[in-house]
Amino acid sequence: MAEKREEENKDDGKDSHFPVMTKEVLEVLNVHPGQWYVDATLGQGGHARAILEAGGSVIAIDRDPKAIEKARLELLPIFGERLRLTCMNHAGMGEFLPSMRVDISGVVLDSGWSMAQASENGAGLSFDAEGPLDMRMDPTLERTAMDILEQQSAEELAAIFSNFGEEPLALPISRALVQSRSRGRLPRTPKELAAFVSGVYYRKGYRRSRRHPATRVFMALRIEVNGEIDSLVRGVSGVRSILGSGARLAVLTFHSREDREIKHLFREWVREGWGRLLQSKPVLPGKAEIEHNPRSRSAKLRVYIAN
Numbered sequence: 001m002a003e004k005r006e007e008e009n010k011d012d013g014k015d016s017h018f019p020v021m022t023k024e025v026l027e028v029l030n031v032h033p034g035q036w037y038v039d040a041t042l043g044q045g046g047h048a049r050a051i052l053e054a055g056g057s058v059i060a061i062d063r064d065p066k067a068i069e070k071a072r073l074e075l076l077p078i079f080g081e082r083l084r085l086t087c088m089n090h091a092g093m094g095e096f097l098p099s100m101r102v103d104i105s106g107v108v109l110d111s112g113w114s115m116a117q118a119s120e121n122g123a124g125l126s127f128d129a130e131g132p133l134d135m136r137m138d139p140t141l142e143r144t145a146m147d148i149l150e151q152q153s154a155e156e157l158a159a160i161f162s163n164f165g166e167e168p169l170a171l172p173i174s175r176a177l178v179q180s181r182s183r184g185r186l187p188r189t190p191k192e193l194a195a196f197v198s199g200v201y202y203r204k205g206y207r208r209s210r211r212h213p214a215t216r217v218f219m220a221l222r223i224e225v226n227g228e229i230d231s232l233v234r235g236v237s238g239v240r241s242i243l244g245s246g247a248r249l250a251v252l253t254f255h256s257r258e259d260r261e262i263k264h265l266f267r268e269w270v271r272e273g274w275g276r277l278l279q280s281k282p283v284l285p286g287k288a289e290i291e292h293n294p295r296s297r298s299a300k301l302r303v304y305i306a307n
């Protein structure tokens with residue numbers, strides 16, 4: 001959905017909730033009335049609603065209980081038995097879906113966070129938030145962003161910032177954090193962390209930039225706290241074996257690391273002879289959508305069709 005992108009900038013349409021590439025998702029899933037589809041990232045329900053309105057039935061999954069509750073109140077009364085809601089990590093959907101006892105014609109997975117989550121008080125994703133450094137998408141997760149800052153070594157923090165945020169100053173930022181920690185002065189709120197990272201950039205001679213200097217560090221911590229890459233890979237890998245002939249798997253990513261994982265996974269499946277790609281290059285959002293919803297600009301949609 002529009003509700004995230006690789007380089008989040010909280011100034012863009014903060015309160016807007018636009019599902020990303022809905023028309024393209026419907027097209028690539030080839031939605032037919034009466035058939036069952038899985039929405040593995042229900043969020044604000046944009047894609048699920050579009051599939052339901054096109055006549056499809058939907059098994060909707062989200063690890064955030066608030067997303068499920070919203071759909072229970074807003075979508076269930078309209079679509080009734082054509083919608084089944086499940087609060088779970090989609091990492092386990094390969095094992096879970098057979099218990100639904102329906103043939104699945106398509107799966108859509110729209111990775112990341114919804115704007116509702118990003119702007120929610122307490123999630124700790126906004127640079128000016130004063131609350132705890134939490135960043136958990138699922139309240140049952142044990143480790144928060146603060147725990148990571150308190151427990152990891154400088155090298156471990158640098159690996160997180162670099163692998164998940166492609167942060168160029170990963171090591172200087174991590175070293176500065178660990179030094180502050182030893183003096184009992186670790187940043188404790190998103191606002192303090194954002195100021196801390198800006199300070200490192202400033203001391204290194206960086207001045208003004210288009211996006212906030214802490215953007216990559218925040219994204220990396222969020223991905224680490226929620227195990228986002230691991231869940232994505234496990235979810236997508238697990239679902240392959242339950243797709244019958246012709247069923248489609250559409251994955252929308254907003255981050256180069258996620259896209260790489262999906263590209264390699266799909267290529268491997270094609271090499272193994274399990275299916276084919278709808279097209280070799282990812283489907284990208286059109287100009288009009290990017291203009292209307294700047295957050296869609298880093299979206300990439302890859303589609304696999306089972307043999």
Ligand SMILES: C[S@@+](CC[C@H](N)C(=O)[O-])C[C@H]1O[C@@H](n2cnc3c(N)ncnc32)[C@H](O)[C@@H]1O
Pocket residue numbers: 001003004018019020040041042043044045046047048061062063064067088089090091110111112113114137231232
């Ligand atoms: C970008 S939003 C999806 C938006 C949705 N497609 C729409 O049209 O409104 C991503 C959603 O996926 C959920 N999510 C992210 N990772 C998940 C996971 N591993 N398992 C289940 N849900 C997940 C988040 O809680 C969030 O609600």
